[in-house]
Amino acid sequence: MALKDETFDNRTHFGFANAAPGEKQGLVDDVFHKVASRYDLMNDLMSGGLHRAWKSAMVTAIGLPRSARAFRLLDVAGGTGDIAFRALARGGAAVAVTALDINGAMLAVGAERAAKRRLSDRLTFVQGNAEDLPFPEKSFDAVTIAFGIRNVPDIPRALREMRRVLKLGGRALVLEFSKVDTPGLDRLYDAFSFNVIPRIGKAVAGDAEPYRYLVESIRRFPDAETFADMMREAGFEQVSATPMTGGVAALHLGFRI
DSSP, X not given: OOOOTXXXXXXXXXXXXXXXXXXXXXXXXXXXXXXXXXXXXXXXXXXXXXXXXXXHHHHHHHOOOOSSOOEEEEEETOTTOHHHHHHHHHSOTTEEEEEEESOHHHHHHHHHHHHHHTOTTTEXXXXXXXXXXXXXXXXXXXXXXXXOGGGOSOHHHHHHHHHHHEEEEEEEEEEEEOOOOSTTHHHHHHHIIIIIHHHHHHHHHSOSHHHHHHHHHHHHSOXXXXXXXXXXXXXXXXXXXXXXXXXXXXXXXXXXX
């Protein structure tokens, strides 16, 4: 679908296309610093509110125990606590979650929310890089990342790190925007993404630029099967990819065996 010049040129806009890995991380951090306080609103805009159902499906797929069995979950790029809160609500009292994020502003939002919910004893917030997780090998029963992997400069390295910190038999779940595979819906979604989302972002948040970047990052992310292959190359086994809502998003699952 041809895009009008005034909307977006994903080859050059925002400087991400040709940025070095270290520079890209700084640019990504700046984007999420700007949207931290409005992160839920951002996801509502990007998904039409469907991200809530997609995240619930991912949390269900974790297989959290409702018994007294201890279970450690690591949620990468989970600074606002969205996945962590859902997991703690679904699992038993012995479920503990570590939410890791590279962005301090996102972590501050999550820590404030956790304190209000009185969950600080079961939820730990850690500032760190997905490409170099600050945890020993085989530390967690499951690792999740929702709508964050596409913003990691070195995705294969992050996937290897996720596998490294998993216990044997543990599972990794990656929820991410994908490639729309429904004829007609793809054009509608492109038109909505490139023309509507930045304008809504400017009207609601006062800044269209972060939303333009987020659209760009979605379009650059590989389709579900390609990303499943990336998980296999990182060492995961029994990898599956489940498209959601016509391919707007996909849930990827892989095991360390």
